[in-house]
Amino acid sequence: MLFRVAEWLGGKALGATRRLGRTGVFLSSAVRNAVVPPYRGREIVKQIHFIGVKSLFVIVLTAAFTGMVLSLQGYYTLRKFGSEGLLGAVVALSLIRELGPVLTALMVTGRAGSALTAEIGIMRIGEQIDSLETMGIDPVRFLVAPRFVAALVSVPLLTAIFDVVGIYGGYLVGVKLLGLDPGQYFGHMRSSVELVDVINGVWKSIAFSLLIVWVCTFKGFFTERGAEGVSRATTSAVVISSVLVLVGDYVLTSVLL
Amino acid sequence: MSDPGIPCEPCSVGPPGDPEGEPILRLEGVETVLEGKKVLDHIDLDVPRNRITAIIGLSGAGKSVLLRHMIGLMKPDRGRVLLDGADLMKYSRKELFEVRKRFGMLFQSGALFDSLDVFENVAFPLREKTNLDETGIRERVRVILRKVGLEGSEEKFPDELSGGMVRRVALARAMVMDPEIILLDEPTTGLDPIIRNSILNLICRTYQDHKFTMVMISHDIPDIFHWCHHVVVVHGGKVIEAGSPEAVRNSTNPFVRQLVEGDIHGPVQLM
Ligand SMILES: Nc1ncnc2c1ncn2[C@@H]1O[C@H](COP(=O)(O)OP(=O)(O)OP(=O)(O)O)[C@@H](O)[C@H]1O
Ligand SMILES: [Mg+2]
Numbered sequence: 001m002l003f004r005v006a007e008w009l010g011g012k013a014l015g016a017t018r019r020l021g022r023t024g025v026f027l028s029s030a031v032r033n034a035v036v037p038p039y040r041g042r043e044i045v046k047q048i049h050f051i052g053v054k055s056l057f058v059i060v061l062t063a064a065f066t067g068m069v070l071s072l073q074g075y076y077t078l079r080k081f082g083s084e085g086l087l088g089a090v091v092a093l094s095l096i097r098e099l100g101p102v103l104t105a106l107m108v109t110g111r112a113g114s115a116l117t118a119e120i121g122i123m124r125i126g127e128q129i130d131s132l133e134t135m136g137i138d139p140v141r142f143l144v145a146p147r148f149v150a151a152l153v154s155v156p157l158l159t160a161i162f163d164v165v166g167i168y169g170g171y172l173v174g175v176k177l178l179g180l181d182p183g184q185y186f187g188h189m190r191s192s193v194e195l196v197d198v199i200n201g202v203w204k205s206i207a208f209s210l211l212i213v214w215v216c217t218f219k220g221f222f223t224e225r226g227a228e229g230v231s232r233a234t235t236s237a238v239v240i241s242s243v244l245v246l247v248g249d250y251v252l253t254s255v256l257l
Numbered sequence: 258m259s260d261p262g263i264p265c266e267p268c269s270v271g272p273p274g275d276p277e278g279e280p281i282l283r284l285e286g287v288e289t290v291l292e293g294k295k296v297l298d299h300i301d302l303d304v305p306r307n308r309i310t311a312i313i314g315l316s317g318a319g320k321s322v323l324l325r326h327m328i329g330l331m332k333p334d335r336g337r338v339l340l341d342g343a344d345l346m347k348y349s350r351k352e353l354f355e356v357r358k359r360f361g362m363l364f365q366s367g368a369l370f371d372s373l374d375v376f377e378n379v380a381f382p383l384r385e386k387t388n389l390d391e392t393g394i395r396e397r398v399r400v401i402l403r404k405v406g407l408e409g410s411e412e413k414f415p416d417e418l419s420g421g422m423v424r425r426v427a428l429a430r431a432m433v434m435d436p437e438i439i440l441l442d443e444p445t446t447g448l449d450p451i452i453r454n455s456i457l458n459l460i461c462r463t464y465q466d467h468k469f470t471m472v473m474i475s476h477d478i479p480d481i482f483h484w485c486h487h488v489v490v491v492h493g494g495k496v497i498e499a500g501s502p503e504a505v506r507n508s509t510n511p512f513v514r515q516l517v518e519g520d521i522h523g524p525v526q527l528m
Contacts, residue, residue: 122371123370126368126371127364127365127366128369128371130325130330130364130368131364131368131370133357134360134362135357135381135382135386136356136357136358136386137354137385138350138354
């Protein structure tokens with residue numbers, strides 16, 4: 001009985017280690033292929049269009065409402081302490097340091113990450129990836145590397161757009177709706193947001209983009225068992241990416257602060 | 258057949274003759290376990306060079322898995338797969354990609370890229386693996402699509418094709434590079450008899466021109482015996498008979514007899 005339990009535990013541990021090793025090998029191979037030329041320029045542009053351009057609408061929408069609600073909440077909280085003048089600084093700092101990178105990453109996961117997993121997963125179960133292999137084409141180089149590059153380019157840019165739109169959303173509510181002085185809104189922002197805040201935000205968005213594209217392409221690449229497998233891979237890719245983004249955000253914040 | 262592109266006259270692959278040197282592919286004691294099930298059970302098998310080999314056997318016998326081993330898509334748990342005497346498993350990934358340039362493969366499912374239309378699917382290996390210019394590519398693809406009777410379907414996408422059309426596009430893609438070794442997983446399943454015979458004719462004619470090595474999985478028994486030099490019978494992950502079509506036809510093994518005659522009585526009982 002005891003042996004059985006030990007055997008079972010050992011088997012589980014071995015399996016987990018093997019899976020972890022596989023994700024590591026996958027990541028290093030993807031990054032190597034993304035960095036070493038020749039590059040698949042056309043495919044990269046296509047993927048930037050898919051991950052970046054097509055996410056623009058959702059990002060602008062979420063950013064605007066996030067900025068607006070931040071402003072609304074912030075205004076009433078700050079007013080209790082008589083410092084509603086600081087609203088611009090509060091909105092900008094929250095967006096640049098936290099909400100911009102995190103919410104952009106979550107939105108991209110939902111919109112593009114899931115599609116990435118499904119697309120590659122369908123290619124796996126349809127033997128299209130095997131087919132590439134038999135033609136002597138490295139599927140990681142062909143399919144995964146361009147998506148890595150595209151995500152690393154798109155997500156930080158989307159984050160920047162999120163921040164700007166969010167700040168203007170906050171401006172709309174704070175200044176136009178609640179009647180704050182525009183000079184005050186932007187003045188405090190300029191004096192309290194430092195370069196290091198922006199740089200840390202950029203680091204976060206780079207880290208998140210890598211996390212998302214890694215998890216989503218990996219899940220698709222190793223899909224098993226037909227259509228049900230694809231749906232399972234897609235769900236778990238979205239859940240794992242989202243959780244990792246939030247956990248990673250805490251870790252990064254504590255390191256970068 | 259109305260399409261002039263498909264050859265209709267009977268063609269013959271000719272007698273096997275003496276073997277041309279060493280077998281091109283050799284499997285030695287190959288064993289593979291998938292999810293606790295021994296799918297290949299000590300397979301010893303030679304694929305004669307520049308000949309057409311047919312693999313036959315029941316559904317689930319392990320034929321497709323066997324074919325995947327021949328091109329290094331699956332690794333055996335035990336045993337070796339030798340290509341020109343060199344162990345495929347000893348190659349690095351990069352070397353393996355290089356070696357695979359000698360192969361063309363048709364998957365049982367077709368495995369067409371569904372983001373590309375028929376033309377681009379067939380042109381794909383040419384674009385990726387040769388320096389042909391656009392005119393050269395167009396010409397090559399046009400010729401081969403005419404041969405498989407798919408002229409005029411260039412702009413269709415895989416989801417707009419019938420099963421038989423998918424198979425023919427996949428066949429065109431497998432042959433467009435004039436590979437030295439062609440692996441075909443059921444090239445004729447799901448085709449109507451006229452198209453099936455024209456495809457077999459096409460394979461035969463291309464063989465006469467290029468003298469490639471081909472391994473073809475087929476359920477067309479006994480027809481397939483006319484279209485190959487060497488037959489391998491797989492059952493339950495084992496090779497139970499291998500030899501010339503004549504030898505296999507006259508085999509005394511009760512299972513082979515049942516398979517060749519399509520008898521419902523015999524060692525395999527389904528009902
Ligand atoms: N990826 C896999 N994982 C687990 N088992 C597999 C896998 N691929 C094949 N098998 C099993 O291996 C056995 C042989 O499968 P294979 O596809 O080689 O059969 P086949 O001879 O090609 O049959 P068919 O004529 O129906 O195509 C089957 O029992 C199948 O369940
Ligand atoms: Mg099969």
